[in-house]
Amino acid sequence: MKSQLTAIALDAADWGLIQDWAGQGLLPNLKRIIDQGTSFSLANYPLYRNENPWVSLLTGCFPDQTGYWTPLRFQSSGYRALDGGAYSFRPNKPFYAMVPGRRVTVFDIPHCGRLFPEADGVQVLGWGAHSPMGNGRSQPKKLFKQLRRRFGPHPAWRIQDRGTWWDNGRLQRLRSALLEGIGRRNRINLALLAEHPADLTLLAFSEIHIAGHHFWHLDDPGHPAFRRNQPPLADFLLEIYRATDRALGELLERLPADANLLVFSPEGGAANWCDLNSMIFLPELMFRWNFPGQALLAGSVQNDELPSLISQPRFNDWVQAVWHGYFACLPPNWLPRLFQELFRKAAAIPGCNFPFYVLRRLGELQWQPPVWYRPWWPRMKAFALPSYGDGYIRINLRGREPEGIVDPSEYEEVCLGIDAWLQRLRDPRTNRPLVYEVIRTREHLKTTEADRLPDADLVVLWQRQANDMAEEKTLGRLGPVPFWKSGSHQATGFVIGSGPDIPRRTASGQARVIDLAPTILDLLGIAPPGTLAGQPIFQ
Secondary structure, three states, X not given: OOOOEEEEEEOOOOHHHHHHHHHOOOOHHHHHHHHHOEEEEEEXXXXXXXXXXXXXXXXXXXXXXXXXXXXXXEEOOOOEEEEOOOOOOOOOOOHHHOOOOOEEEEEOOOOOOOOOOOOEEEEEEOOOOOOOOOOOEEEOOOHHHHHHHHHOOOOOOOOOOOOOOOOHHHHHHHHHHHHHHHHHHHHHXXXXXXXXXXXXXXXXXXXXXXXXXXXXXXXXXXXXXOOOOOOOOOOHHHHHHHHHHHHHHHHHHHOOOOXXXXXXXXXXXXXXXXXXXXXXXXXXXXXXXXXXXOOOOOEOOOOOOOOOOOOOOOOOOHHHHHHXXXXXXXXXXXXXXXXXHHHHHHHHOOOOOOOHHHHOOOOOOOOOXXXXXXXXXXXXXXXXXXXXXXXXXXXXXXXXXXXXXXOHHHHHXXXXXXXHHHHOOEOOOOOOEOEEEEEEHHHHOOOOOHHHOOOOOEEEEEXXXXXXXXXXXXXXXXXXXXXXXXXXXXXXXXXXXXXXXXXXXXXXXXXXXXHHHHHHHHHOOOOOOOOOOOOOOOO
C-alpha cells in the first residue's frame, strides 16, 4: 500500500491570485507547497462552466458522460424551470467511494449532497460548504451533530448567498463570519485528522469561494465597482486568502512526514461577467426579438451621454431592486382582490410595462429573472433559461415542446438568426463585444446520447469582463443594472502535489479537472476503472 494521502480543496481559489500573492510572500504556506511540489492547471469542459466543475472532479467524467450539466432543469410539460439539486452519482460515483480496503475521512465537500456507504470511514457534509446540495448529514449518523455541538455551526451559513455588494455593513459582517468560519473549520479538520486517521483524508475550505463572490471588486482595479463602496473598504478578499493560508499551515504541521499532499480547486475566480448578461439582459433581449417593438425591462435613453454605474440601489436586496427598479412597481398590497385577479389575467399580454404574473406562484426559482418571462415561453420561438453562469437559450421546437412553434426544418435558420444578433451585442460604455462565442449544443455534442444532452440548444459564452449595460441596435439598450455579486468564476482550476509518490518538476503543467479522480486513485495504489475519462497526472 502506498503512503497516506491528504487532499485539501480550496474551493474556487484562483490560481493566478495564488501565484501572485505567494510570489509576494503573502501566502507563505502555499508558496512552500508550490516550491516543494509540482503544480498543474486544470481545464474544465467548455459548456456549463460554472455548474459542473465539482461533479466532473469527483466523478472523473465530463458532463457529456454523466448527463449532469446544471441543477437548473427545464421541464417542457408546463414550460417550467426546476432546481433538480445534486447529481445522483449513478452510475458514476465519487472517487472516494471507489477505494475498497482503504479508510476515508471526508469533510464538507461541495456539490455532493449524498453519503456513500461504499466509502469505509467518516463522511460529513453540509457544515459550511458553498452549494452543499443537501442538508447537514454524516456517516456515522451522529457525528454531524456532535461536531456542531463541539465547534459550532458555520457563522456565514445563512448570509453567504445574498448579493448586495454596495452594503458596507453586510460585507463587514460577512468578512467577520468568514474569518470565524475558517477558524472553526480548521479546528474540525484538526480533530478529524487526530481522531479519524485514514488512508485518504479529503477536506475542503469554502470561505474563498464565498469571498470571491462578494469581495472581488475590493481587490480588482479593473472592476467597474472598484472603490465604489462608501466609505471605501479594505481588501477583504486578500484577508480571506491569508487566513486560509494560515489554517493550511496548521494542517501541514499535523500531517505525517511521509504523506502525499494535494491542494486543489476545480475552478478559479473572476469579475462577475455572467450574472447580468445571463439573468437580466439575455431574457429581455429574447423577449424583444420574439415580440418586435415590445419590452418588459425598462431601457436607457439612447444618446451619447451614458448614465453612471449604479452603486446604491433603492433596495438592499438585488432581486427586489431589479424587480422594482426595472419592471416598474408592483400593485400595492391594498389593491382589492378583484383587481388582483385582473392583474393576473394580464400576464399573457406581451409588452406589459411589468410582469404582473409575479403574483402567480412561479415556483422555487422565482428569484431568477429569466423565470419572470415564463408565461410568454410557449409563444416565443426561443427563450432564455435560468443560469448560474453562461447564457442558455432553448428553441421552442415543434414535436419536442408541447406548444412548439419552430418547425424542425426551421431549426437551423432560427439558430443562425439568434447567433447573428448576439454577435452584434456591445457594451455601450466601451463598445466592446459582449459575446465570446455561441455554441450549438446539438452540433457540438453529435455523439452524445439524447438523454445526456443539456436543455439549452444554444450556449452563449460571454467575454470575461464585467458590464452593467448591453446594447444591440435593433433591440435597444439595456441598463445600467446594479451588479448582483461582484465576483464569479473562470473555468481553470489547479492542483499542487508533493510527497514521496509525486515526482518533482519545476515548471507548471496542464491537465484536466477529470484527471484528478484517477490521480488520487493512483496515489492510493488503486487502478482507476475504465469508466473514468481522465488519466493520472503524475505518472
